[in-house]
Amino acid sequence: MIYFDKVSKVYFDKSLALDDVSFTIEPGEFVSVVGHSGAGKSTLLKMIIxxxxPTEGKVFFESVDVHSLSHRRIPDLRRRVGSVFQDFRLLPNKTTFENIAFTMEAAGRSDEEVQSDVPHVLELVGLDDKMWHFPFELxxxxxxxxxxARALVNQPDLLIADEPTGNLDPVTTHEIMEIFKxxxxxxxxxxxxxxNKGVIDKLGKRVLTLERGRLVRDDKEGRYVI
Amino acid sequence: MIVNLKRVIRAGSINFWRNSAVAMASIFVLTVTLLVIGSLILGSTYLNSTLEGIRSRVDISVTFKTDVNENAVLVLKEDLELLPEVREVSYASREQELAEFRERHQDNALLIQSLEEVGNPFGARLSILATDPAQYDSVERFLNNYDGGAEGAGGIIDQISFKKDIIDKLLALIDTGQKVGITLSALLVLMSILVTFNTISLTIYIAREEISVMRLVGADNSYIRGPFVIEGVIAGTIAALISIGLLYPVVIWIRNITAGVYGGVDLVSYYISHFGQLFLILLASGIILGVVSGFLAIGRYLKV
Structure with missing residues (x-):
């Protein structure tokens, strides 16, 4: 489903974020990417959407070379991938409902679908009682x-999450990880x-380990080893 | 498409009310710009009409001696009307002159009384309007020749009065004033447009994170831009309403301070009779300015 082909990324300040990284991810897999800060984890996810x-190499989503897409076609790709970020990136002037509805509307879904799917997906993440709250009230x-919920509502084939528990306490982290599972x-x-070592060790799923931009380990049922 | 339009309009209106503090800043600068544009329109109308008024009053006034036969004056009038330089000649008889004088000085009892004693001291008068102020010299020459040379007409003219010198200076003054005024106004308009553009750019700068999030969750550019365009339309419309409202006391004020000025148009009645036109110009300028600045400013955040 995802194929990284000898991908390197050098930023403007000449820092090397990714160095000749290749791997494949099959449909239905649960993959964790671990590494120290600055190891290139976020860069890797950002390339998928x-x-x-990349400075060199190619990234494929299914059979599509992601970076050959024109600026106009990129939204289509992003609608097939749900994204979750460490800093949440909600729209501050929209309520919970509107934040999720926005993604559906942007994907061209009908008002009926929006009205029925948003409460449903909020129920899934246990927030159906906070539908009309603004982000600052949460x-x-x-x-x-x-x-x-926003990442899920368009039923994406792929969900990418960049440090989703980075800002959360252990109990909430556990709850969020349960949702991902x-x-x-x-x-x-x-x-x-x-x-987060605890998160990885408990998951028992595939782990890619990055160190200074290089892919140093790829374990089927990995643990956090650095 | 229609669903999208509906969503964009709804989102734009909701954003506008939720960000009312930011919206106020846009409305404020837009209002200032529209006031400048509105004042420019009214000011140039006022200057032009004053200029036109003065031009149409540039005439040669020929006063005849009191003992001149009315027919002789009317013959001269017909001759003058045949000249290509002359646009219009109007005749006022001795009696009309007297009546006019009486009316003008009806409050001055002393003057009226002395007039009763003297009888009618006025001669008949011809007012000659030339097709072009530059033609007055040749009209004057014609009159001098006529008075001196033509048979039967000898010495009927008492006085040729001619305000050309003063009027030329006045016209030159107004002309210069107008040029300076237009240049300054153009600069002012340009400056306020730049300030508006900057302010709106700032309001969009505040929303730059939101814009990138919208891109990242798969919204396409037109869907992101749409609500901002709607916000620009709303801000422009409100600013146009405020400016047209504020211009009304301004025209009343101008009318009051220029009440005694020679030849100007009444700006209040101009404002009222051209209300629709004026409002449409302000509305169009406000909306175009709001939408175009928003549209341009948002572009740089859509590259994600």
Whole structure:
């Protein structure tokens, strides 16, 4: 489903974020990308949704070379991938409902679908009682759940999450990870980055380990080893 | 498409009310710009009409001696009307002159009384309007020749009065004033447009994170831009309403301070009779300015 082909990324300041990285991710997999801060984890995820361009190499989503897409076609790709970020990135002037509805509307879904799907997906993440709250009225864990609901509502083939638990306490982290597992169980491919050892060890799923931009380990049922 | 339009309009209106503090800043600068544009329109109308008024009053006034036969004056009038330089000649008889004088000085009892004693001291008068102020010299020459040379007409003219010198200076003054005024106004308009553009750019700068999030969750550019365009339309419309409202006391004020000025148009009645036109110009300028600045400013955040 995802194929990185000898991908390197050098930023303007000549820092090397990714160095000749290649791997494949199959549909339905749950993959964690681990590594220290600055190891290139976020860059790797950003490349999947064309937020960053590789300096060398190619990134494929299914059979499409992500970076050959024109600016106009990129939204189509992003609608097939749900994204969750460490800093949540909710729209501050929109309520929980509107934040999620926005993604559906942007994807051209009908008003009826919006009215029926948003409450449903909020129920899935346990936030159906906070539908009309604004982001500033929600706790960190609640905001992240809104973000996950937003990522899920268009039924994406792939969910990418960049440090989704980075700003959360251990209990909330556990709850969020349970949601990710549930999502993966219903067939969605999940890629997340983290530097939380506890999260990885408990998951027992595939782990890619990055060190200074290089892919140093790829373990089928990995643990956090650095 | 229609669903999208509906959503964009709804989102734009909701954003506008939720960000009312930011919206106020846009409305404020737009209003200032529209006021400048509105004042420019009214000011140039006022100057032009004053200029036109003065031009149409540039005439040669020929006063005849009191003992001149009315027929002789009317013959001269017909001759003058045949000249290509002359646009219009109007005749006022001795009696009309007297009546006019009486009316003008009806409050001055002393003057009226002395007039009763003297009888009618006025001669008949011809007012000659030339097709072009530059033609007055040749009209004057014609009159001098006529008075001195033509048979039967000898010495009927008492006085040829001619305000050309003063009027030329006045016209030159107004002309210069107008040029300076237009240049200054153009600069002012340009400056306020730049300030508006900057302010709106700032309001969009505030929303730059939101714009990138919208891109990242798969919204396409037109869907992101749409609500901002709607916000620009709303801000432009409100600013146009405020400016047209504020211009009304301004024209009343101008009318009051220029009440005694020679030849100007009444700006209040101009404002009222051209209300629709004026409002449409302000509305169009406001909306175009709001939408175009928003549209341009948002572009740089859509590259994600």
């Amino acid at each position: 064309a937020e960053e361009k 706790s960190g864990g609640e905001r992240q759940r809104v973000a996950i 549930k999502i993966n169980d219903i067939g969605t491919t999940v890629i997340l980055t983290t530097h």
